[in-house]
Structures are given as C-alpha cells and as structure tokens.
Amino acid sequence: MKKTLLLFTSIFLAQCGSSDKQTTAEIIEGGDLAAIQTKKTEVVKTINALQTELNLLNNAIGEVDTQKKFLLVSSVAVNSTSYTHYVDFQGTLETDKNIVVYPEIPGLLKTINVRVGQKVKQGQLMATLSDSGLIDQLEQLELQLELAKTTYNRQSRLWDQKIGSEIQYLQAKTQFKSLEKSIAQMKDQVAKTNLIAPFDGIIDQIMADPGSNLAPGMTPVLRIINMDEMKVSAFIPELHLPNISANTPVVVNIPVLRKSLDAKVSSVGNFINPNNRSFRIEIELKNQEGDLKPNMTAQLRVNDYINPTALMVASKNILEDQAGAHFVYTLEEVSGKESVFKAVKTFVTIGKSSDNQTEILSGLQAGDRLVEDGIRLIEDQQLVNVTQS
Numbered sequence: 001m002k003k004t005l006l007l008f009t010s011i012f013l014a015q016c017g018s019s020d021k022q023t024t025a026e027i028i029e030g031g032d033l034a035a036i037q038t039k040k041t042e043v044v045k046t047i048n049a050l051q052t053e054l055n056l057l058n059n060a061i062g063e064v065d066t067q068k069k070f071l072l073v074s075s076v077a078v079n080s081t082s083y084t085h086y087v088d089f090q091g092t093l094e095t096d097k098n099i100v101v102y103p104e105i106p107g108l109l110k111t112i113n114v115r116v117g118q119k120v121k122q123g124q125l126m127a128t129l130s131d132s133g134l135i136d137q138l139e140q141l142e143l144q145l146e147l148a149k150t151t152y153n154r155q156s157r158l159w160d161q162k163i164g165s166e167i168q169y170l171q172a173k174t175q176f177k178s179l180e181k182s183i184a185q186m187k188d189q190v191a192k193t194n195l196i197a198p199f200d201g202i203i204d205q206i207m208a209d210p211g212s213n214l215a216p217g218m219t220p221v222l223r224i225i226n227m228d229e230m231k232v233s234a235f236i237p238e239l240h241l242p243n244i245s246a247n248t249p250v251v252v253n254i255p256v257l258r259k260s261l262d263a264k265v266s267s268v269g270n271f272i273n274p275n276n277r278s279f280r281i282e283i284e285l286k287n288q289e290g291d292l293k294p295n296m297t298a299q300l301r302v303n304d305y306i307n308p309t310a311l312m313v314a315s316k317n318i319l320e321d322q323a324g325a326h327f328v329y330t331l332e333e334v335s336g337k338e339s340v341f342k343a344v345k346t347f348v349t350i351g352k353s354s355d356n357q358t359e360i361l362s363g364l365q366a367g368d369r370l371v372e373d374g375i376r377l378i379e380d381q382q383l384v385n386v387t388q389s
Helices: 002-019 024-030 033-064 134-160 166-191 238-243
Strands: 071-073 075-077 080-094 098-101 107-112 125-129 194-196 201-206 222-225 229-237 249-254 259-264 278-286 297-314 326-333 340-354 357-362 369-371 382-386
Touching: 024 033, 080 249, 080 340, 080 357, 125 222, 134 166, 229 238, 229 297, 238 278, 238 297, 249 278, 259 278, 297 340
Parallel strands: 071 382
Antiparallel strands: 075 369, 080 229, 080 297, 098 222, 107 125, 125 194, 201 222, 229 278, 249 259, 249 297, 297 357, 326 340, 326 369, 340 357, 340 382
C-alpha cells in the first residue's frame, strides 16, 4: 500500500514539476496545437492518477474507520399475499320489460282503464278502442255460419247416401269452412280493440287521451315497465375478452344512489363491434328495494384476475432503466459489519398493477428485503445503513 501511494505521489509531483517550465495559459497563448494537446494529455494523466489515489484512500478509510457513515435508507420485506385485480368500466341499467304499447288496428281510443303508477297484472285490460262496427260484422258472420253449417250437414248426409252431386257437397263444405276462418279472423280483430297488459308491471306513462285517433304501430298509448329484474349492460374493449366470462365476479356501483352491489357477469356477447372493437356483457340484478331505474349510470369493477400467492411490491419501489427493463434494489447483509447492507440492483418481471401495488412475476422471492426510502439516491453494490422498518 505504501509503495503504491509513493508511486502515485511521484507521478503527481513529476506532472506538477513539468508544468513549471511553461504555464497552461502561456501554452494556449502560443497557439501551438501540438503543444496544447500534449499539455491536455499531461493534465488528464494527473487527474486519473489523483482519482486512483483518492479511491485508495477512501477504501483504506473504510477498512480502518468503523464509524464511517453510510447513506441511511429504509427497507421493506416482500411477502406472498392474495391479489385480486379489477378493471373499471361504465354501464347502463336496463330492463327487458319496458315497452310502449301501440294499437294494432286503427280506431278511436275509447277508454283508459289504468292510471300512472298503477300496478297491473299480465292479461289485465288497460285501454279499449272503438270497434268501428267489428262486433256487428262478427254477429253477421256468425249468423251466416249457422246457415252454412246446416247446409253443409244436409249435403254431407245426402252425399253419404249417394244422393246429389259432389259439387254441391264441396260448395257447402267450402262455404262452411270459409265462414269459420272469417269468424276467427274477425274475433282476432275485435280482441285487438282491447289493449292487454303483456306482463306484470307498473304504468309509467300515459301518452294518448280518450278520443284520440290512433294509427296502428305509430300512435303510442302508454308505457308499462317491470323493474323487479334489472340488468346492467356495458361494452368492454376486445383485449379483455380472455379474462371475462359468465360468472366472473363484478362490483356494481350506482353513483346517484351511493349504492354498491356484488354480482356476477350473466352473459358475454359473441359479437365484436367492428367500429370500436368491443363486446357486450350483461349483469342481472334483483331490484328488491325498487330504487334502480332504467338508464341509470353504473360503474363496474370487474374481477379479471386472481393470484392467491402473489408477490406484491409498492409501485414506487420499482425503477426502469433506459432500455425499459424494471429493477429494484435488494439488500444483502455485509459480513462483519452490523447494520450495514449492500444494495444490489435486481431486475424483475412485473405483472398487473392496481392501488399503487405491482405484482412481481419473477426476480424476487418471499422474504427478500427491498430498499424503500432513498431508492433514488443509491447505486448498485453501494453500502448503506438500514433503519428499522
């Protein structure tokens, strides 16, 4: 060690002695490129010699001075834990039983038998249209049917006895059957003058007044809704398709109600929308309190990933180099030096992240200790003091 120090000291003195012949300012003022370059080379050699000597002195101090102060950092242990990852989407509340009732035939709205907010049962009469003489026409057809039936029965008996012509028998049969079809059609038309509840529900809105002239399929009469069973529909980006399926757990938040519901995905669409590369999911909900309304906005937290033995690290403790590789600083004990550790740059493979925590897929093991506070002040292989964590 002493010989090495003497060698560097001699080099330094030799360099300084040579500079006494002509100063740097004088060489620069002379403008001789070769002389300037030679002087630069001498100065670089001097700096390198001094740096090497300084490193030797620092190392010697580290070996002798047991009271040397290292950078103080805190540490955290890496533990195995269960990790559940969620992705957030926005959806809309809907119900399959939400329809506007239109008339199937033209006519005047005769009566409305319900009121807004009223509960109705499936098959209950809600409104009637004027029959426009349909009942009279039906009665006439029924009278004609009685005569046609009598005629057909007589012709049938005669035909069985080989009396009369076949054409008479066929005409009587055709007339009878035709009137039966006409009466069935007329009864169907008469039935359409009554607007019947298609399911159990609540009258949400009445849109037409008695006496209004109704056009089939064009003039709305009323809206009926059943909100006992609701659903949330949402469009999910295509990239999430492998991780979302029927029965996937989901948390449904209704912001306006400040309400949260645990549910499961009930169905996943098979069609990918080519315009936005998304697919549709539905979540069925029981509306037991009756506060869920169609078209309410819902925030969805879909559980797309679970790892029961994940190694989780605070995201702030993971750094990234210029090549895009992720690394942390692990701590290794230094033999013979109490409370002194070596910070080791350790590259890791990261997984999913949420709530400022990142999953480590490889590079660490349970029980490893990481540098936490002070991570940006240290370098690889640097010795540090660690506070109690």
